[in-house]
Every structure is written in C-alpha cells, then in structure tokens.
Amino acid sequence: MSGAPDSTNLQKELAQLVPNLRAFARSLCGNADQADDLVQETLVKAWRSRASFTEGSNLKAWLFTILRNTFLSERRKRKYEIHDTDGKMALQLSVKGEQSGHMDLIDFAKAFATLPAEQREALILVGAEGFAYEDAALMCGCAVGTIKSRVNRARSKLAEMLGVNEMDEVGVVVDDASRTRASAG
C-alpha cells in the first residue's frame, strides 16, 4: 500500500481529470453516452486498484491506460460499436452547426472522424493531450516509432482533407528528438 494516494486527494484528482477522460473516451468510441459509460467504468476500476498507483507518477497516463484497455476489452465483447465508417461520430462536438465561426471546427471534427482508430488515438494523445511520444507508446503498447508514424500520417491526411497545405513533395525531415518531456502537459 505504500505510495498509494490518500483517498481524499485521489477523489479530487480524479474529479479534475474527468473532462480529459471524457474527451479521450469520445475520441475512441465516438458516441457521447458510451464515452461517459466508459469514463465511469474507468473511475471505478481506478478507484479499486488505487493501491497499485504510485503517488507522484503520472495519474493521467495511468487513467488513460485503464480507459483504453477497458475500451478495447469491451469492444472485443461488442459492447461498444465502432463508428469510424460513417465519419460523423468520433470527437463529437457539442457545438451546434449553425453557430457561426464553428464551421471550420466541425469540418475538422468530421475529417478527424474518418481517420483510422489508431491514428486518432495517437494524435489525441500527442497533439491534444501533449503526452511525450514515449509516454503515448507505453500507453498504447507499441514502439515509439509507431506512434510517430501514426501521428504523421494522421496530420498529413487531415491537412490533405482540409486543404490546409500542400504536402511538400520532397518532404521535410524533422528530428523528433527535439520534442522533450518538458513540452508535454
């Protein structure tokens, strides 16, 4: 039990991370109600296994890993359907389409929804949540290079779909080592 967080603190810290868990869950399963169920399940699991969490380590990464594994195991049981194909569900927005100034965001969300699930996940973890590539790789159980490649492919596809910029024909080689843990968060 040593190192396990005090339960009052943990309750507070979990509450603070609920918005992030909801957003990540929605990017995975694409349906707001199912995403909330997934978050609730994650909170219960996290609470029950809190003794295995070391205070001071990355709580968000720990929770995201639980959420992700719960999602994958539930999906295997067919509880959560995947909605990638219709291109409208993932990263569902609460904003109304009629609201001016939000059209570009809605277009973005639609384009995002058409990406393969593993690319959406990688882009959310690295691009939206600011996890280091190394941390995202640990959370997804894959090599760092795999995460980098998924993020790059996701960005390129989005840029292409949204006409953000033409792909540089030669390509630009970027040394990702310049990305540091300090920039995460």
Add this chain to the structure above:
Amino acid sequence: MSKEGEGIEAGNSAGQRDPLQQKGETEVDACAAKNGPKEKPHVVLPREAQGRIGQHLRRVYGEILSEPLPDKFSLLLESLAKTERSE
C-alpha cells in the same frame, strides 16, 4: 539484440501487462527514447501546416474539455469514497 528491438519489446510488454497493475511507469522507456535518431526519418508536413492542424485539434478537443460535467461523475466518486469510509 538491436536497440530498436529492445524498444519494440518494451512497448509490447507494457501493452500486455495488466493495466490495473501498471503503476504509471513512464520512465522505463528510456531505451526507446534513445532510439529516436536511429529510426528512419519520417516525411512529415511542413511546420506551418503541422501547427495549423495542431491548433484545430486543440480547439476541437478544448470544446469537449470545457463542456459542463454531468453530476453523475462527482456522485460516483463521492459514493466510491463513501463506501471506503464505511468499510
């Protein structure tokens, strides 16, 4: 075994571990981090396009983050804590 192989192995073992046993050991992947320069270079978008995609992503994600939270989450956490206190 090559360093790259070690990196892949580290990732796999993390994935196979029971998530509930995982203690957020985010530092163990140091060997994979060192692999960075050895990996084949990625062809990526120009910086400016990357930045614009990133901006959009964070705005969309931010919309979800700032949505009002239903009470069910705080009620759940409260009941989990209460159950513990009565144990």
